[in-house]
Amino acid sequence: MPDVNALSELRSILGPKGYSDDQDVIYPWLTDWRGRFTGAAAALLSPATTQEVAAIVRVAATYRLSLVPQGGNSGMVAGATPNSSGDQLILSMRRMNNITAIDADTGLISCEAGVILQNLHEAAAQAGRRFPLTLGGKGSATVGGLISTNAGGTQVLRHGTMRLLVAGLEAVLPDGSIYDAMAPLKKDNRGYDLKQLLIGGEGTIGVVTKAVLQTVPALIDRCVVWAGVDSPQQAYELLLFMQKHGRDRLEGFEILPQRALNAVLTHISGTRPPLDTTHRWHALMEFVQDDPAQSSPGELAMHLLEDAIADNLLENATIARSDVQAEAFWKIRDSIAEAERAAGAALQHDISVPVAAMARFIEQESPRIEADYPGTKTVAFGHLGDGNIHFHVKAPEGVDIAGWYAGDGKAITSHVYDRVRAYGGSLSAEHGIGQSKIDEFARLGEPARLSALRAIKNAFDPLGIMNPGKLVPLA
Amino acid sequence: MPDVNALSELRSILGPKGYSDDQDVIYPWLTDWRGRFTGAAAALLSPATTQEVAAIVRVAATYRLSLVPQGGNSGMVAGATPNSSGDQLILSMRRMNNITAIDADTGLISCEAGVILQNLHEAAAQAGRRFPLTLGGKGSATVGGLISTNAGGTQVLRHGTMRLLVAGLEAVLPDGSIYDAMAPLKKDNRGYDLKQLLIGGEGTIGVVTKAVLQTVPALIDRCVVWAGVDSPQQAYELLLFMQKHGRDRLEGFEILPQRALNAVLTHISGTRPPLDTTHRWHALMEFVQDDPAQSSPGELAMHLLEDAIADNLLENATIARSDVQAEAFWKIRDSIAEAERAAGAALQHDISVPVAAMARFIEQESPRIEADYPGTKTVAFGHLGDGNIHFHVKAPEGVDIAGWYAGDGKAITSHVYDRVRAYGGSLSAEHGIGQSKIDEFARLGEPARLSALRAIKNAFDPLGIMNPGKLVPLA
Missing domain, CATH: 3.30.43.10 (Uridine Diphospho-n-acetylenolpyruvylglucosamine Reductase, domain 2)
Structure with a gap:
């Protein structure tokens, strides 16, 4: 006390x-x-x-x-x-929830850290703009939390993580001083960029109190496409094709296996398969228009799909014919976590490897784990375009769950992270370290990385008063 | 010794x-x-x-x-x-000059820190790609130096500074450990991003040894436009218009006053005025095409200029009719520093303020300095689109230059930086701090900023062996 x-x-x-x-x-x-x-x-x-x-x-x-x-x-x-x-x-920080300014010329929004993401979306929309980062918890997630965890989501492919959207911020440092970097300078080479440390810093070296955020032009139209593909590798080749020819009109590219689609169809009411053909894997793409000078995203998607089919980059595809159908496609993607939860206990790993290596990772590691731990089933889904997937491993049916988590489950998680490290990847792509991952991070972090983190933590917070026990595995 | x-x-x-x-x-x-x-x-x-x-x-x-x-x-x-x-x-680092890989799918180039920028440009071009950062010293500047100074240039408006182009890096830290962050992860939330500290770190907390750099698609075509405008404010409104309607087809937006154009015409052989009308200020714009699906940049520029003239956003404009003419326009811009040098001694300030405030800064501060220091002449030119200009103050004619630099010159520089600070700006937009600016940075840096820099420097380099005396004003 x-x-x-x-x-x-x-x-x-x-x-x-x-x-x-x-x-x-x-x-x-x-x-x-x-x-x-x-x-x-x-x-x-x-x-x-x-x-x-x-x-x-x-x-x-x-x-x-x-x-x-x-x-x-x-x-x-x-x-x-x-x-x-x-x-x-x-x-x-929830009481500090004022949106203080929206600049019509530059699209910059100034706000306090407690502003809820959904309110930010609405304020941007009212000003004819869009804040392009969104995620499931948007009704509760705050700007300060999004910055402190360098949040991601399904629009990162085009707009980047929170890091790219923060034009300025203010924070209180562990000595009680106020660090004011609210001026939205596009160029500023006055030494180490402290703002970059606070982004993703999980409140361990300061508390973000305010921010200036970049918005983008409002969407004029969008087109959501569902494609059946044979493998993660085919999905990757489809991604490369769509990026090459669709450029930044491609805003999202997600993948899921048939197993995840089945779980959604079984457990989430009102869902139905987008295609009447069956496929081992599926890709969900969104093309957008935010400039009147651009062609319609539906036309663009249609042309690209024709060429992709001709190039044998997918097996079948369908374009959402209405906004309702587009939402239905996205609902499948967004319901996977819930459906998998309903389908049974599973380990969840939010991992990244270089984008070019992710298909190989999934194709090699999934069968290996299922073979080494009989009865487990892997489900890899998510942001292929970012090299970031959510890699779930479902417990064997009928097993004692608590015992499995503590035994095989722990071993599997360690194995997954070992393999991620072998690919040069990250055991936390977008969720952060917090408390949940700190032990595995301590085990697997390269000595130079961990010692740099500790040096920074100790330099800013020698008393250890700011969110101790999170993010930084102390020696 | x-x-x-x-x-x-x-x-x-x-x-x-x-x-x-x-x-x-x-x-x-x-x-x-x-x-x-x-x-x-x-x-x-x-x-x-x-x-x-x-x-x-x-x-x-x-x-x-x-x-x-x-x-x-x-x-x-x-x-x-x-x-x-x-x-x-x-x-x-010049002997470490190997380009080790170019990935055709992702456009990522892996190289050592000593690779010269021009060689990087050529390697990218041979692979059908473009490394979009360029600057005057490209024949000697190295990748490691560009990273360590977070270099800018004339393409920052669209492609960002070096920070945005570094997908991965390797560095040797002051304890002799090797920090390997070469895997190009698009998402990685394992704590404070050390990479971000090394970018712009001026070699004070580590030596960058290798990097993975992002390239962009090669240019198909470009269109260079020269416009005469009445004021920095009109240039800013023209910038907003071109950004709104030209989007990322606008790759550069530079401004210069008539005084700078005159200096170039006088001192740089082979230059001639782009327009036959005279204007108080000039804007140089480049529109590009790097996607076959896009309209030609000439067509785009023509339409945008017609509308801009109708909206009274410029006084007169001309489109370069050939690549030779486009180069001639750019040569004027790129020769300003040399022409100003030939025209007489001047103080040079590389400063930034929020983009929306730069026109006001120029319009208010230039006459104030010229009034307070009779005989001086200000020349503000450069990257209006980044809120970054090179603000020169020319010595009065006939003055003893050494004495002026030590007296009024010093006072003027301090005054300029004071005013920049009052605007929330930076006394170093793209050049860094090094030795030249360390005293003024010590004088003007906010206490929370300086103490954070010192804490980081001491945490990484407690022995003070890495580039001491640079960047960080020690207490």
């Missing part, structure tokens, strides 16, 4: 709206999104201004309190969940 | 091709590109492999030797020039 004087100082800084030690109020924020980690917190701190955040951090430094920054609590690796000691404090 | 045992160890590691203490050999590398700083070096170290670089750094750590990494020695801020003590060693 933290020092009572510290809590009393925090209460007086934040007032009744910003401070609570009522465990009923705190309770909903103690468990991570996936429900795997539950912690405890002595208080929930909800500052309304950057100055309040700075004041909180100074109190934390004085009393050596651990702060756990939290946005929408929708992270995938328990990076915003406190530990079980009861000594930590949740620093919730 | 360094320890003789250290030099002997280095000689035996590097052999006669890689080690020289012959001052005739060393001499050409002791003075910076602009000729403002001359240092001394006990030896010139020219490793041929990453392992040799690592061995050098380990010797340097053991004997506390200062290493000054150097590529083409074409930097603008003396960041690769040793100090005058004679204790420092130049670590030249």
